[in-house]
Amino acid sequence: MSDYVASLRSRIGNDLLLLPGVTAVIREGDRYLLARHRDSDPWSLIGGGVEPGEEPADALVREVVEEIGAEIRIRGIVGAYGGPPMTVTYPNGHQVGYVTVAYDCELLTAARPDQDEVSQLGWFPQSAIASLPRQTWIDRVIDDAALPQPRR
Template structure:
């Protein structure tokens, strides 16, 4: 949790918080790079945009923080929100996100940071449907260019 979100949580407790985010759609041919979180769910890599930060810069920062990898943004996939982007965390914090998904090229090797993500894997579209996953990624994967 960023210092910014921590400062808001100190004032509002577990109440609902609406946050901007970014998502990386990293591909190798027909395979997508997904990350497994502490809750055993697979998702695309991404995170929150900090105050004053450009969304594209936030994406590059989040991928680097979570995987140690550098990426180059090659396009825009779309913007996503709605009920599928709302969560209640184990500590009771409620949050909703709107995320901007960018298509990215992986420039350096990636490895999980072992704090936010615990495993990385490459999956084809059909295999993703069989994974325990954050369901909202289905919309992003469907919108990613073929």
């Protein structure tokens, strides 16, 4: 938990907190890079929170470096996501509603799990992702990322 979120929690307790986030959709062809985070078993996309005063794209680059030690190139925005699929109550009772901007990304350097936040990485074709234990909100993001992108 960041110092910023901790300061908010000290004032609001377990009440619902809406937090901005960023998500990296790292793909090569029809394969997507997914991660298993230490605090949850299901596979998910890589990302995290936007800190106060931070540009979302800068937050994404920072989160990817922190979690998998890799550099990326952002190719564009896939979409923005939130609502019930991204609302969680943690075991400590903290309620959080995440709103994330998902970015289409290209991996520029080798990725490796940091072992603090991420325990495992894997490349999966879109057709195999539905059979994985996963955060189900990623299905919509990956479906949107698989759509033909308009020319820029």
